[in-house]
Amino acid sequence: MNKQEFLARLREGLSGLPQDDVAERLTFYGEIIDDRVEDGLSEEAAAAEIGPVDEIVSQTIAEIPLPKLVRERVRPKRPMRAWEIALLATGSPLWLSLLIAALAVLLSLYIVIWAVILSLWAVEASFAVCSLGGAAAGLWLVCRGGGLPGLCMISAGLVLAGLSVFLFFGCRETTKGALLLTGRLARGTKSLLIRKESAQ
Amino acid sequence: MDIQLKRGLLDVCVLAAIKNEDSYGYKIIKDMKPYVELSESTLYTILKRLEAADMLTVRSAEHGGRLRKYYRITGAGLKRIEDFRDEWQEIMSIYQFVTREDERHE
Numbered sequence: 001m002n003k004q005e006f007l008a009r010l011r012e013g014l015s016g017l018p019q020d021d022v023a024e025r026l027t028f029y030g031e032i033i034d035d036r037v038e039d040g041l042s043e044e045a046a047a048a049e050i051g052p053v054d055e056i057v058s059q060t061i062a063e064i065p066l067p068k069l070v071r072e073r074v075r076p077k078r079p080m081r082a083w084e085i086a087l088l089a090t091g092s093p094l095w096l097s098l099l100i101a102a103l104a105v106l107l108s109l110y111i112v113i114w115a116v117i118l119s120l121w122a123v124e125a126s127f128a129v130c131s132l133g134g135a136a137a138g139l140w141l142v143c144r145g146g147g148l149p150g151l152c153m154i155s156a157g158l159v160l161a162g163l164s165v166f167l168f169f170g171c172r173e174t175t176k177g178a179l180l181l182t183g184r185l186a187r188g189t190k191s192l193l194i195r196k197e198s199a200q
Numbered sequence: 201m202d203i204q205l206k207r208g209l210l211d212v213c214v215l216a217a218i219k220n221e222d223s224y225g226y227k228i229i230k231d232m233k234p235y236v237e238l239s240e241s242t243l244y245t246i247l248k249r250l251e252a253a254d255m256l257t258v259r260s261a262e263h264g265g266r267l268r269k270y271y272r273i274t275g276a277g278l279k280r281i282e283d284f285r286d287e288w289q290e291i292m293s294i295y296q297f298v299t300r301e302d303e304r305h306e
Contacts, residue, residue, distance in 0.1 A: 028225060028244050031268055035226035038264065050240050059241045 003033045006047040013057035017064060018071075025060065061190050069190055106189065110182060117178050120171045127164035131157045210238065212284045214246050215255060215277045222259075222270040247271060255280055 001009070007026050014022045029050065036046035050056070061069075080088075088095075134157025141150030213236055217228045225243060232238050250256045255277035260267045 025244065028269070029240065031224070031266075032226050032229075032240050034266060035224065035268075039226070056241045063245055 001047050002043040003030065003037075003047060006033065006050070006053065009053045010056060013053055014060060016069070017060070018068060021064070029056075062187060064190070066186060066190060106185075109185065113178050113181060117171075117175050120167070120174055124164055124167045124171050127160050127167060131160035131164055133157070134160060208284075210236070210242070210246055211250060211255075212281060213238075214243070214250065215273055215281050218256060218271050218273045219278070219281060222272045224268050224270050228271070250277065 007030055010029060011022060011026060014025065032050060033043065033046045036049060037043055041049070134153050136157075138150045138153030138155075138157060141153055144150075213232055214228060217223055217231045223231070225240070225247075229238055229240065229243060247256070247258075251258060253276065254274055256271050256273055259270050259272065261270055262268075
């Protein structure tokens with residue numbers, strides 16, 4: 001792949017991004033290839049040293065904030081005609097409600113994921129508090145002469161302490177998983193915007 | 201290595217690469233290569249971040265019949281390197297403390 005082919009593939013991959021961003025990145029990679037060629041490499045070797053275009057595209061999409069991508073997506077590429085504006089205004093009850101619904105679905109997905117995480121940590125915290133409370137109440141009962149109920153309370157406290165230790169690791173891993181999942185969700189949404197733009 | 205730590209280190213490395221003279225993308229990568237491998241896409245992100253933070257400025261100059269972007273460090277960039285050197289002294293003190301503890305148990 002020579003310089004032109006490399007830049008053409010990169011342009012195609014980044015076509016859904018803001019145009020000023022794309023132009024700046026193409027200039028940057030074009031310069032890097034030229035400098036490598038000046039250093040004695042062929043265009044093909046220079047492009048190969050930079051790495052696969054797909055990787056550059058994925059990394060770039062991950063770096064650009066979602067609101068910036070959405071702004072670029074909804075920005076008209078040319079001045080709108082009067083009938084287009086009229087059609088947009090007339091159809092707004094339909095497309096606006098669909099857009100709000102799509103955003104609400106995305107938002108609810110985020111909320112559901114983090115609500116599960118929050119609930120797990122709440123259970124973990126209640127186990128930890130109950131184990132301490134149980135052990136303390138058990139000791140108090142033993143001191144007050146209630147030997148058997150006191151010992152039962154202490155045992156229950158210890159069982160809860162053990163459970164809270166196990167649950168802590170589970171919560172930690174689940175939180176990590178949720179972070180990964182929300183990251184993928186954001187990347188998926190971005191890729192969707194880019195793909196739709198490229199397909200046009 | 202922790203991502204935030206690595207990001208901070210790479211920022212300082214790029215600033216150090218343009219500390220003594222204005223430099224350009226490929227030269228920055230070449231100068232850093234003996235110490236740390238840096239991909240072009242990572243360098244681009246770092247340069248944009250440093251430019252947004254006013255730690256470097258960019259100018260285009262003609263070179264061999266084409267335009268090439270040169271990056272120049274600013275006062276804020278030089279201060280970041282100075283701050284890094286101070287921070288590093290602190291980190292080295294902690295490192296020495298940690299490794300001394302290890303030696304006692306060997």
